[in-house]
Each structure stands twice: as structure tokens, then as C-alpha cells.
């Protein structure tokens with residue numbers, strides 16, 4: 579379930595009156611998702627998605643609106659929020675902040691094929707190419723500055739071996755990223771897993787769920803993508819999917835020498851970022867609802883695979 583706040587048809591019909599988006603035909607709660615209440619809204623003019631924000635820091639919502647507006651203006655396949663007749667996107671409905679989006683076509687790929695990997699790499703490369711100039715600012719809430727204090731919260735739940743693994747890793751990242759030259763910066767999606775994309779066949783219909791969006795190292799975003807999209811069930815990298823994503827990405831934005839150097843460590847740090855965030859959900863801050871949390875073990879094994887086998891060679895940039 580992902581309707582934490584039910585809405586009546588009358589509430590939604592009244593809400594729609596502010597927008598130039600047609601009149602309500604049907605309203606349907608969306609079962610997927612864990613954080614917000616999501617509804618598919620059909621009007622006599624178009625298909626929309628209505629999101630009520632249940633959690634998180636509502637002060638940050640204007641950042642997400644600005645980021646989605648910016649990416650939409652640059653023709654990225656993202657749901658640019660609808661603005662009402664007065665130009666306002668962010669409203670309140672049933673006491674919760676609310677945004678209305680176009681409904682993007684397609685469904686998420688569980689086992690992406692190479693054409694889908696290529697499409698994703700191309701879109702992310704295009705996104706990072708323009709997001710470097712995005713004027714907004716929201717420091718990455720899940721980078722090293724977060725790992726440093728937060729990993730202490732879960733150590734007590736881990737085996738002695740895993741405690742050593744986690745502590746040693748964080749210390750290593752501190753040594754590497756604390757001293758490294760600044761990597762290219764820009765706006766990131768921050769959680770670009772397969773289930774945050776929609777595909778119609780091999781065509782990328784949309785990238786959704788920008789609520790981890792922030793500004794920081796672009797390489798962080800790319801490493802999250804590779805760890806999710808190009809990892810086999812045993813945690814090892816899948817060379818074909820890896821190369822398909824990275825080749826397409828680099829046509830749009832070739833990696834710098836500093837990024838190439840930082841890459842193996844960034845893969846490890848973003849694997850640990852999800853091992854840790856999932857452990858925090860399981861042990862420290864379980865959600866109120868009864869949805870099964872994501873498995874932390876999956877990212878522990880991805881981390882171990884990156885640690886023991888390193889990164890794959892990065893594909894060369896084709897001229």
C-alpha cells in the first residue's frame with residue numbers, strides 16, 4: 579500500500595479546478611511506493627499523478643520543484659510538475675503538501691536489456707551535462723558527511739567482522755575523498771534505481787522519484803546506477819550492462835581523469851551508503867507501515883564484490 583492519506587473524488591475534483599488540466603474522470607490509489615501517497619488521476623484531457631508528501635522535510639520541496647522544472651525545460655524525460663493558473667506548483671491537500679505531475683508512460687525494468695541500459699546511460703549523461711549549471715543548492719544528504727556519524731548507529735547490530743568492514747571502509751573513504759581534488763559538481767537524482775524509471779519497450783518513458791535529488795559529485799549518481807543496474811545476483815558487475823551504460827553516458831559527458839581515479843572507491847562508497855541506509859531502516863528507524871524493508875545484505879555483498887574484485891575497466895570514450 580502507498581496511500582497513507584485517502585482522498586475523496588470531491589477533494590481531488592476541487593483541487594483540479596485550480597489547474598488548467600481538465601475535469602476529474604477517475605481517481606485510483608497507487609499501491610507502489612513507501613514514502614508518499616500516490617494517486618493516478620485521469621481527467622477528460624490527460625493522465626496525471628498526484629503525490630501527497632507524508633514524510634521528510636517539507637521545506638525542501640521547492641528545491642525538488644525547481645530541479646524538475648529545470649530538467650523538464652531541458653527536455654529530460656522527467657515529470658515536470660504542473661503549475662496552476664497563478665504559476666504555483668506546490669499546494670496543500672488534506673493537510674499535506676501536494677504536487678500534480680504528468681503521468682509518464684511505461685513500467686520499470688526488473689532485468690534491463692542492453693538497449694534499456696544504453697537509454698538510461700544516455701539520459702543520465704544528458705541530465706548531468708545540463709545539471710552542472712542548475713542554480714539550486716541542496717548538499718548531498720547521503721555523502722561521506724552522513725556516513726561518518728551514521729555508521730556508528732548500526733555497528734552494534736553487526737557481527738564483529740562486519741563492524742570491522744564498515745569501520746575500515748568509512749576510514750578509507752575519508753582518506754580518499756577528504757584529500758581528493760573536487761570532482762565535477764551538479765544536480766543528482768540521488769536514487770536512480772531501476773524502479774525509479776519507466777520504459778515502453780526500449781524507450782525510456784520517464785525518470786521519477788526525485789526526492790533524494792541534491793547537488794554534489796555527479797560521479798555519486800553514476801555509481802548508484804552501476805551498482806543497481808549492472809550487478810548480477812551474486813553482487814558481481816555485469817560487464818555488458820556496465821559498458822552499455824557507461825559508453826552511452828560518456829558520449830554526453832566524458833568522465834574526467836579525477837573521476838576515473840575516484841571511480842572504484844565511489845562504487846564502494848555508494849554500496850556502503852545503501853547497506854547503511856537499509857540497516858538504519860531495519861534496526862534504528864523502522865517505518866510506521868508494515869511494508870517489507872529492502873534487504874541490507876544485498877548491498878553488503880555488492881560492497882564485498884567491489885572490494886575484492888575492484889571495478890571493471892571504464893570503456894574508452896569514442897571520438
Ligand SMILES: Nc1ncnc2c1ncn2[C@@H]1O[C@H](COP(=O)(O)OP(=O)(O)OP(=O)(O)O)[C@@H](O)[C@H]1O
Pocket residue numbers: 580608610611612613614615616627657679680681682683773776784786787789
Ligand atoms: N509521474 C509518474 N508517472 C507514472 N507513474 C508514476 C509517476 N510518479 C509515480 N508513479 C508511480 O507511483 C509509484 C510510487 O511513486 P514514488 O516512487 O514517487 O513513491 P514513493 O512513495 O516516493 O516511493 P519510494 O518507495 O520509491 O520512495 C511509482 O512506483 C510509479 O509506479
Ligand SMILES: N[C@@H](CCO)C(=O)O
Pocket residue numbers: 769771852855856872
Ligand atoms: N532505492 C532505495 C530505497 C528508496 O530510497 C533502496 O533500494 O534502498
